[in-house]
Amino acid sequence: MILEAVFLCLVVLYVIWLTTRKKQGLVMARKKRRKAGAISLSEILERYVGKNCAVYAFDDSFGVVGEILSLKDGWMEIKTKNSVKLFNVDYIKMIEERPVKKK
Numbered sequence: 001m002i003l004e005a006v007f008l009c010l011v012v013l014y015v016i017w018l019t020t021r022k023k024q025g026l027v028m029a030r031k032k033r034r035k036a037g038a039i040s041l042s043e044i045l046e047r048y049v050g051k052n053c054a055v056y057a058f059d060d061s062f063g064v065v066g067e068i069l070s071l072k073d074g075w076m077e078i079k080t081k082n083s084v085k086l087f088n089v090d091y092i093k094m095i096e097e098r099p100v101k102k103k
Contacts, residue, residue: 022059041089045068045095048095049069049070051067052065052098052100053078053096053098054096054098055087055094056094056095057091064080066080067079074088074090075089
């Protein structure tokens with residue numbers, strides 16, 4: 001019984017450590033991008049405004065496919081088939097330009 005409790009505590013501490021480590025990685029990546037002389041993320045993303053793209057999150061949990069409408073204050077507005085979605089640019093892992101299917 002005591003061993004089970006200790007094991008459970010260790011598992012909980014490990015999960016907390018993993019999530020903290022991911023957040024630290026995001027913060028470090030953000031600081032690295034902000035260094036002087038580096039091309040800003042918004043300058044790179046501006047190339048994709050008005051184009052049909054697939055945008056993927058950093059942990060591959062989800063992605064959004066649609067036309068990128070605008071970029072403002074760290075958020076990307078994407079028009080999908082059914083709705084308009086907002087995507088935080090700090091969590092972008094990859095953007096892939098997709099050709100528009102002609103009917």
